[in-house]
Amino acid sequence: MRKSCQHPRHEGQELSSLTGRLRREARKVTGPRAAILEILRHHPHPLTIKEVFEELPKSGCDLATVYRAMQMMEKLGMVKRFDFGDGAARFELMNEGDNGHHHHLICTRCAQVVRIEECFPAEIERQIASKNGYQAVTHRLEFFGICPDCQK
Ligand SMILES: [Zn+2]
Ligand SMILES: [Zn+2]
Known part of the structure; x- marks a missing residue:
């Protein structure tokens, strides 16, 4: 039996102190x-x-402040992190009611970015999950190519 089943009150306290901490940090x-x-x-x-x-x-905050603020907003689900494979994390605003799951197509010449709505069929994740005994499998994926302008 999970510990939380034996101590529901205790778990409740932990949860509310976590929310409180996040709120304080968010402020x-x-x-x-x-x-x-x-x-x-x-x-x-x-x-x-x-x-x-x-x-x-130019006034106000330094790079480290922006970095910390962004990390906090990622934790709070306000922004989503993407990786375009060049070593720099990128962040996008999460719209309300949006789970943020989408992909991008990036031009390798001019770095133009297109939002892509196509995704794997859910069946593939189900197969990967069941073959490996995992749950809650998700993925990150970006596409690269040469945009129409750069083909001219
Ligand atoms: Zn291009
Ligand atoms: Zn996807």
């Missing part, structure tokens, strides 16, 4: 967070921490 980053969200809102595609930082007003 701490409110200033930079609002500015970062505003920048992400105006970009249809994921931005790196550095790109966000460069668009922020």
